[in-house]
Amino acid sequence: MTQTLTLRRPDDWHLHLRDGDMLRAVLPHTTAHFARAIIMPNLVPPVVTAADARAYRDRIMAALPLGADFTPLMTLYLTENTDPADVEAAHAEGLVHAVKLYPAGATTNSASGVSDFAKVAPVLETMARIGLPLCTHGEVTDGDVDIFDREAVFIDRVLDPIRRDHPDLKVVMEHITTANAVDYVRASNGNLAATITTHHLVINRNHILAGGIKPHYYCLPVAKREEHRRALCAAATSGEARFFLGTDSAPHTDANKLLPCGCAGCFTAPNTMSILAQVFENHDALDRLEGFTSLHGPAFYGLPANEATLTLVRETPEHPDHIDTPDGPVTVFDPQIPLHWTA
Ligand SMILES: NC(=O)N[C@@H](CC(=O)O)C(=O)O
Ligand SMILES: [Zn+2]
Numbered sequence: 232m233t234q235t236l237t238l239r240r241p242d243d244w245h246l247h248l249r250d251g252d253m254l255r256a257v258l259p260h261t262t263a264h265f266a267r268a269i270i271m272p273n274l275v276p277p278v279v280t281a282a283d284a285r286a287y288r289d290r291i292m293a294a295l296p297l298g299a300d301f302t303p304l305m306t307l308y309l310t311e312n313t314d315p316a317d318v319e320a321a322h323a324e325g326l327v328h329a330v331k332l333y334p335a336g337a338t339t340n341s342a343s344g345v346s347d348f349a350k351v352a353p354v355l356e357t358m359a360r361i362g363l364p365l366c367t368h369g370e371v372t373d374g375d376v377d378i379f380d381r382e383a384v385f386i387d388r389v390l391d392p393i394r395r396d397h398p399d400l401k402v403v404m405e406h407i408t409t410a411n412a413v414d415y416v417r418a419s420n421g422n423l424a425a426t427i428t429t430h431h432l433v434i435n436r437n438h439i440l441a442g443g444i445k446p447h448y449y450c451l452p453v454a455k456r457e458e459h460r461r462a463l464c465a466a467a468t469s470g471e472a473r474f475f476l477g478t479d480s481a482p483h484t485d486a487n488k489l490l491p492c493g494c495a496g497c498f499t500a501p502n503t504m505s506i507l508a509q510v511f512e513n514h515d516a517l518d519r520l521e522g523f524t525s526l527h528g529p530a531f532y533g534l535p536a537n538e539a540t541l542t543l544v545r546e547t548p549e550h551p552d553h554i555d556t557p558d559g560p561v562t563v564f565d566p567q568i569p570l571h572w573t574a
């Protein structure tokens with residue numbers, strides 16, 4: 232008899248849907264498996280006001296495939312000009328579920344991010360008061376800090392001071408890539424959680440650099456040493472409620488990836504659930520997959536878990552190596568491990 236695994240429908244707590252033709256091309260790959268997703272605001276121009284978020288949510292809803300049951304959880308892009316009253320109103324109407332901090336220049340489309348953290352203190356105070364989480368792209372951008380150290384330095388220089396100044400602020404460290412981040416979450420109080428991506432559970436920096444440069448494995452934060460990947464796997468499969476899935480599925484066309492200065496991001500939406508089931512099975516932790524994909528995230532965000540379910544079947548999956556979009560092909564992340572679960 233075929234083995235199956237039924238989970239409460241998962242949510243993706245960190246997702247890039249882009250806009251326009253790309254949005255329409257990638258959205259069905261998420262809605263096929265996920266009930267909700269925290270939608271990243273790094274469009275060009277970014278989603279900075281409640282009005283921007285409302286308009287973007289409407290474009291996502293208009294792009295939904297027929298019959299899809301999917302709720303986009305909108306976020307605002309924190310700038311030095313963000314208005315605390317606008318944030319508070321957007322939260323009160325149930326529109327916005329997090330505010331995203333990008334240090335200026337840290338990643339794709341982050342030019343409007345924060346340089347002077349004192350300027351955003353009033354917004355952070357408001358968020359702490361109303362219980363609205365801050366999601367962080369946790370890397371410093373100083374040219375004198377090695378790119379492999381930027382997450383660990385961010386914790387010391389930026390995140391820890393913010394959390395000391397705003398002890399009641401809920402913070403999600405997005406797409407963590409280091410044992411340092413895992414340790415920091417474990418050592419802190421319940422206001423802090425971390426998302427872990429699918430790709431960081433299966434690649435280390437060798438995938439990017441050994442045997443020729445592999446642009447499709449280049450994302451930010453950049454994958455680290457194997458010992459860090461192992462720490463991420465241990466955290467994800469531990470059952471600890473403060474680690475949950477944020478795929479950071481970040482589509483870029485092949486034309487934009489395969490350049491002398493290519494874009495950062497891995498597109499994992501189509502095969503994320505197959506890969507995660509495999510990773511958890513390989514760690515003898517299939518019974519903890521549902522916590523990671525479907526329970527811990529809603530608990531942290533103060534939302535109910537989904538009632539609907541998703542059933543995976545233990546059959547070799549078939550995933551395309553790319554999807555076609557009007558803007559050109561987008562390569563699907565290749566985990567380079569045998570997969571035995573179809574979602
Ligand atoms: N993760 C990435 O490498 N890229 C993301 C931005 C981000 O999440 O940092 C993107 O928008 O392409
Ligand atoms: Zn990021």
Ligand SMILES: [Zn+2]
Binds near residue numbers: 245246247271479
């Ligand atoms: Zn991202």
